[in-house]
Amino acid sequence: MPARHQRTTRTTLRLAIAVIASAAVLAVVLVVPWGASEPEAAPDPTVSQTPEPPTPAPTKARVDTYTCPAYSGIDRTNPLANLYKDTFTWGTTPPTKVGDGKGNINWRLNPDKNPSWYMWLHSLRWLGQGITVGGLGNKAALQRVSNIARDWVNDNPYSWKSDVGAWESTMHRTNVLICLRQAVLSGLHVGKLPLTYAWLDQALLDHAMFLRKNYSGDWNHGTDESIALFGVGCTLMRPDLKKLATDRLTSAIKTSIDTQGSTNEQSTGYAQFNYALWGRAIDVLRKCGADPGTTITARRRELAKWLALATNSLGNLPQLGDSEVIKTHPVQGTVLEYAGTLGAQGIRPTQRIGIFDAGYIFGRTGWGETRPFTQESTYSIRYGPSIKLHGHNDHTSITYTSRGRDILIVGGHAGYQADDWRFWAKSQFAHNEMTVKAATGHPETKLVRSAIKPTSEFYELHDSPGAGVDRTRDVLVLKDPDLMVVLDRGTSESDQEYSTLWHLPEDQKVVVNGNDRAVAAKPGENVKTTLLQVPFQQDTTPIEVTTGQQDPIQGWHYKTIDDKQPASVVKFNRSGENAKILSVIAPTRSNATVSYKTSWQGSRMILTLTVDGKTTVVGVSTDGTMQRIK
Numbered sequence: 001m002p003a004r005h006q007r008t009t010r011t012t013l014r015l016a017i018a019v020i021a022s023a024a025v026l027a028v029v030l031v032v033p034w035g036a037s038e039p040e041a042a043p044d045p046t047v048s049q050t051p052e053p054p055t056p057a058p059t060k061a062r063v064d065t066y067t068c069p070a071y072s073g074i075d076r077t078n079p080l081a082n083l084y085k086d087t088f089t090w091g092t093t094p095p096t097k098v099g100d101g102k103g104n105i106n107w108r109l110n111p112d113k114n115p116s117w118y119m120w121l122h123s124l125r126w127l128g129q130g131i132t133v134g135g136l137g138n139k140a141a142l143q144r145v146s147n148i149a150r151d152w153v154n155d156n157p158y159s160w161k162s163d164v165g166a167w168e169s170t171m172h173r174t175n176v177l178i179c180l181r182q183a184v185l186s187g188l189h190v191g192k193l194p195l196t197y198a199w200l201d202q203a204l205l206d207h208a209m210f211l212r213k214n215y216s217g218d219w220n221h222g223t224d225e226s227i228a229l230f231g232v233g234c235t236l237m238r239p240d241l242k243k244l245a246t247d248r249l250t251s252a253i254k255t256s257i258d259t260q261g262s263t264n265e266q267s268t269g270y271a272q273f274n275y276a277l278w279g280r281a282i283d284v285l286r287k288c289g290a291d292p293g294t295t296i297t298a299r300r301r302e303l304a305k306w307l308a309l310a311t312n313s314l315g316n317l318p319q320l321g322d323s324e325v326i327k328t329h330p331v332q333g334t335v336l337e338y339a340g341t342l343g344a345q346g347i348r349p350t351q352r353i354g355i356f357d358a359g360y361i362f363g364r365t366g367w368g369e370t371r372p373f374t375q376e377s378t379y380s381i382r383y384g385p386s387i388k389l390h391g392h393n394d395h396t397s398i399t400y401t402s403r404g405r406d407i408l409i410v411g412g413h414a415g416y417q418a419d420d421w422r423f424w425a426k427s428q429f430a431h432n433e434m435t436v437k438a439a440t441g442h443p444e445t446k447l448v449r450s451a452i453k454p455t456s457e458f459y460e461l462h463d464s465p466g467a468g469v470d471r472t473r474d475v476l477v478l479k480d481p482d483l484m485v486v487l488d489r490g491t492s493e494s495d496q497e498y499s500t501l502w503h504l505p506e507d508q509k510v511v512v513n514g515n516d517r518a519v520a521a522k523p524g525e526n527v528k529t530t531l532l533q534v535p536f537q538q539d540t541t542p543i544e545v546t547t548g549q550q551d552p553i554q555g556w557h558y559k560t561i562d563d564k565q566p567a568s569v570v571k572f573n574r575s576g577e578n579a580k581i582l583s584v585i586a587p588t589r590s591n592a593t594v595s596y597k598t599s600w601q602g603s604r605m606i607l608t609l610t611v612d613g614k615t616t617v618v619g620v621s622t623d624g625t626m627q628r629i630k
Contacts, residue, residue, distance in 0.1 A: 077090070
């Protein structure tokens, strides 16, 4: 079904609001106000990059100081020469002249109608290079960035809540203003802010007031806000601000990261971002005389274990939720060091399978004990609470790597522009699950049972994606030969269209051979994936393959929000009141033979698979139980 036909009522109403030019933030191709509606988080560039160490303070570090943070890489694409021209660059939008060349900026500009571009313009992080050299004594640069910052303050008087781009970037802009203040002191070689910069302290107080009254809650936005609020308190010696921020952080950590290390963001990319963010929180509190307590450290330790288990055999985090393709950061002295270096450094983890109450299963054949790290097979399976924050409609979806490459991927992260592409990327149709065309919600999905054995893992998941519709997925993961057997069962009170989708990497071509198999391979590569549709209590139907389709959207992969490529999707389809779809995913050498045969022992089907000369036998019961027999 086309994504545009499945818009929720809330989205439709949101796009129908009358145009207000001052909002300058958009959805789809219209300039519409976001008003006081809850903003959807814009991407932080640190999500797709290695976490940066804090930028050294312009003055010598001392007790009770707030360290100026880095500028998330935005400063790298905004060199000093461009700042003198009032030119701003972000994402794929060409460098844009946003001012008159004298630091007088048009803060309502948004040439590509991109909410993220607009938000990062208002963040002021693009002034980073000018602030850095200004703090080292470059007075011309210091004057230019001061002019731009003051222009923002003059053109966006408190309170700026009606403009979501200015609102959402408040915590980032607060940090930039603190960095600018530090640069003024060091660049001018003074110990007290000159009277000509009195506006800067007032701006910081206004930002602190905004942060006090507009707390985003216990997720990365709220954490960033609390750190920035603490920074104002530390900088201006306001104990009340420091205490409020500390209290918020102390409370928020218990929601942001649970006792098993899962974050509440429903995104692997944001999980890694939160690991770095909470590390900064500890550092900031300690350097300005506040006690971070023990909970933050303990929860971060569990999150490190979570991220290590999530790391696939390529050293990447699977694209779950709003996540680009990113490497696991090898944090020295933690379990992440081994995972992030592909086993080259650090201590090898002992846990091979992780099942988390927040709705994640991460598994692997090993950590490189008997074969190279990159030749292990790894997988993720999603279940758990319904969608929120940066989550996608990905319950029961699987990702899989084997033989040194991606085998099953998902649609990825399309960015935050509220268009059909983002809607598709978040939907069931962009994930490896049995879709139900009439599904109307993002249900809670339960892990009904699991069985972990030395050479196999079995999981059963169940949910109800629509009124009168039940969906059950049984997954059996095998080691030696490495493969997956997946049984999808759907029942409904009326006829439905069911499709089990398998999203494949964009570098692979797919060849269909009859109703029971499709083979995917990159031309010239010595690896292939055989996808079998095995008859089980129902006749199979013709296999469909969709690649790069735009109406309705299907068959794409976003490695990053700016990199969209056609990528094939294999579909096993059923129609009626119930569906039983049995799939086998077998990654092998390109010249390997994959075959199967079936027989019945009472109510259990015996599936005999021969994969590259190795024979394995699986029992598939009518209740969904799957066991490795041989």
